Amino acid sequence: KTQVEQSPQSLVVRQGENCVLQCNYSVTPDNHLRWFKQDTGKGLVSLTVLVHENDKTSNGRYSATLDKDAKHSTLHITATLLDDTATYICVVGDRGSALGRLHFGAGTQLIVIP
Amino acid sequence: DTTVKQNPRYKLARVGKPVNLICSQTMNHDTMYWYQKKPNQAPKLLLFYYDKILNREADTFEKFQSSRPNNSFCSLYIGSAGLEYSAMYLCASSSWGGSYEQYFGPGTRLTVL
Numbered sequence: 001k002t003q004v005e006q007s008p009q010s011l012v013v014r015q016g017e018n019c020v021l022q023c024n025y026s027v028t029p030d031n032h033l034r035w036f037k038q039d040t041g042k043g044l045v046s047l048t049v050l051v052h053e054n055d056k057t058s059n060g061r062y063s064a065t066l067d068k069d070a071k072h073s074t075l076h077i078t079a080t081l082l083d084d085t086a087t088y089i090c091v092v093g094d095r096g097s098a099l100g101r102l103h104f105g106a107g108t109q110l111i112v113i114p
Numbered sequence: 115d116t117t118v119k120q121n122p123r124y125k126l127a128r129v130g131k132p133v134n135l136i137c138s139q140t141m142n143h144d145t146m147y148w149y150q151k152k153p154n155q156a157p158k159l160l161l162f163y164y165d166k167i168l169n170r171e172a173d174t175f176e177k178f179q180s181s182r183p184n185n186s187f188c189s190l191y192i193g194s195a196g197l198e199y200s201a202m203y204l205c206a207s208s209s210w211g212g213s214y215e216q217y218f219g220p221g222t223r224l225t226v227l
Contacts, residue, residue, distance in 0.1 A: 002156075004156065036218075042220050042221075043118070043204065043218040043219050043220040043221055044204070044218040045218075046215065049215075089156075101159070102159070102216065103156075104156035104157045105156055106154060106155055106156045107156070
């Protein structure tokens with residue numbers, strides 16, 4: 001059973017527009033949630049990690065929120081660039097240690113067009 | 115250097131032949147992981163090494179082997195490749211008791227013909 005659901009599955013935006021990616025999960029316990037960016041043919045790069053109830057983080061043009069009550073997270077990308085074209089993966093960790101299990105979403109494929 | 119390296123980046127294999135993938139890191143991380151990722155699917159944990167202790171997932175127990183000759187290196191071994199093994203294989207490492215961070219390598223794309 002999929003415990004991390006991401007939406008939309010794919011998204012096309014014009015350069016300069018903003019976009020919002022959604023992540024809903026049922027993982028318990030939900031120790032932390034991380035958003036990764038994966039460029040085609042490359043590894044996962046961490047964008048941000050959210051830990052606490054109602055956490056909000058900001059990393060340049062990326063900002064994210066976490067609602068642990070609703071088990072929901074959003075990733076906002078403002079003023080998109082062509083280089084933002086990638087797959088964005090939501091990952092929920094069930095423990096705060098290296099032996100905790102990571103639960104991966106299938107990703108949202110973002111395509112930014114000129 | 116916080117990079118995780120994987121070799122090779124691309125691998126072609128014949129059905130029934132063995133495959134050996136290599137991962138290395140120089141961050142002195144005690145835990146190293148191998149994931150299998152197929153298109154439009156979430157990465158699936160195959161196994162991980164905590165120090166010298168190998169932990170394999172129950173549903174892939176017999177399909178994959180691994181070795182960790184020292185702290186920096188970890189291999190993923192497929193004894194007899196089948197078509198279903200075609201996928202991206204991601205290696206990651208982390209430190210016990212440290213942050214939540216798992217550092218991922220670029221992946222090895224395995225195609226079995």
